[in-house]
Amino acid sequence: MLIRFFFDLRSAGVPVSITELLSLLQALEARVAYCSAEEFYWLARLTLVKDERHFDRFDRVFAEHFAGAERVFEKIVAQVPAEWLQMMAERLFTEEECAKAQALGSWDKLLETLRERLKEQKERHSGGNKWIGTGGTSPFGSGGYNPEGIRIGDQGQRQRRAVKVWEAREYRNFDDRRELGTRNLKMALRRLRKFARQGAADELDLDSTINATARNAGWLDLKLRPERRNAVKVLLLLDVGGSMDDHIRLCEELFSAARSEFKHLEHFYFHNFIYETLWKDNRRRHSEKTTTFDLLRTFNSDYRVIFVGDAAMSPYEILQPGGSVEHWNPEAGVEWMRRFTAHFPKLIWLNPTPEEHWGWTPSIRLTQELVEDRMFPLTLDGLDRAMAALRRKVVS
């Protein structure tokens, strides 16, 4: 039963592994959850799901798979073998209560009564109000007091029916099926790293200290060196607004991943295509602009340039002077792109739209030509290829 559940989870996109299934079974064996659908749900989620983004998927599979799970649990309780009941009773009752039970009659009779109670509970549970041990007059447990910690005698919030917990689907907002997490992005961006030692010498270089001390006939000679830093410089140019609105999330993630990976990261925004000005702050894009000439002068050619944009626009916006949708541009976008490719030998374009759709949009094909086929999709594989392209030695 759980095996099918396991495969259903996997096909629903919850990444569960055999180890996790085994630890769930182990937990069940250790009786962490006991005869309650709600507890079983919590335990299964605890052991199988490792990310709140998957909670919603898990909830849906769980609801589907264990539709009527409560009834199953009730059936189990109704069919409990006598030994189980006995064991349960031994755990459930203190000696004092057992003594009291003696007064009630024989042990067998006690078990009989307990079984009756369990049945009664099953029937009443659907009404959702009463559990064993809540009555106060019952010899079983005193008002939910539970000496051995078996949850069967618990009360209080129990009435909240378990099914509701997963049917509420509270974690819906967390699920977004993104192919690229920040972690993946970072791992991909890491390939660009190139460490170099720069700046003040403030780290103890143990090896050369030992070496120098030995050469010094045992007198300590401390050697310091600068800390290793990622020396790669990156210039990130992001398309904002218009057709890019659908990809904002992805771009933000890329941006935050890049931010923490590179010490030298500069970013600028553009709309649809690059023209004579770019800006750094989206809210003040009309007041604080940087001319593209300045940018080309400021950043030398060892910067790696990453364009992020869907390149979906009218071809005029690239080819014609005055083609921009926002302003009158005296020079066509294509001229600016040529200046960029000439100045920065290491330049790529990341496109968040799927690669198979590129052929259908003329402006994408055009841009692809302009960046000399260094356009890559914003997927893990695409990012890998992009980073490889950025690392490649440029033959001049």
Next chain:
Amino acid sequence: MTDMRFVGSDHYIATDDLGMAVNAAITLGRPLLIKGEPGTGKTQLALEVAGALGRPIFEWHVKSTSKAQQGLYEYDAVSRLRDSQLGDPKVADIRNYIVRGKLWEAFDSDVQPVLLIDEIDKADIEFPNDLLREIDRMEFYVYETRELIKARHRPIIIITSNNEKELPDAFLRRCFFHYIRFPDAETMEKIVAVHYPNLKKELLAEALGAFYKVRETPGLKKKPSTSELLDWIKLLLAEDIPPEALRSDDPKKAIPPLYGALLKNEQDVHLFEQLIFLNRRAR
């Protein structure tokens, strides 16, 4: 095992599912990874578990510069070098220069301890991967002295994360995972009650009402959380603000007093004031 159930404490309300998560982690000896909005008591949980079960606690607060090795041990080569210059007899034994980390201390504890690894996501992206074997087998090898350190009692490990970085799959597989949901109004009432038992009913009801209203303001960068609510109530009590002042029927007093304790972000305060202003104009 049965005497080790965690159900919360006098000043910490654990929901049933959280209690279950802690107990499952204790029973099976797995680390428990706790995530949730900031201020929902993730770090507090470890302290409370230790307190409730009467166990010693070892806290390892992770920073962006932390290395996994620091949790195990560090070899202080520099002071050994210095001692050798001074001719200190200590220098002959390398063990004098092995500085124990939190994990080692926890492994060496006489009774089963609670080990808190706080904010694991702050560290470098490879940090969790470097702890796999330690967490799985509860042992590690000290290369300098060639000894194998084994945990005397498998510690109860509680790990918190703020989701700044995603954790590697191999690490997640070894943990149990619990997400602390933001408490509903009912639970929140209980939480406030354990912190301020003498709080007047009306004030609490009004404060909670105002609090959830602020939380529902669309577009807030940082929603106020439990710890902010508790701080705010503390301020309200200190300033002796009457419950009526919190009611927002009166348009002139629509902004709850001392809201600086709830909203920590300048942009949020700005947004909130603007919304209130718009509301007022609409009347």
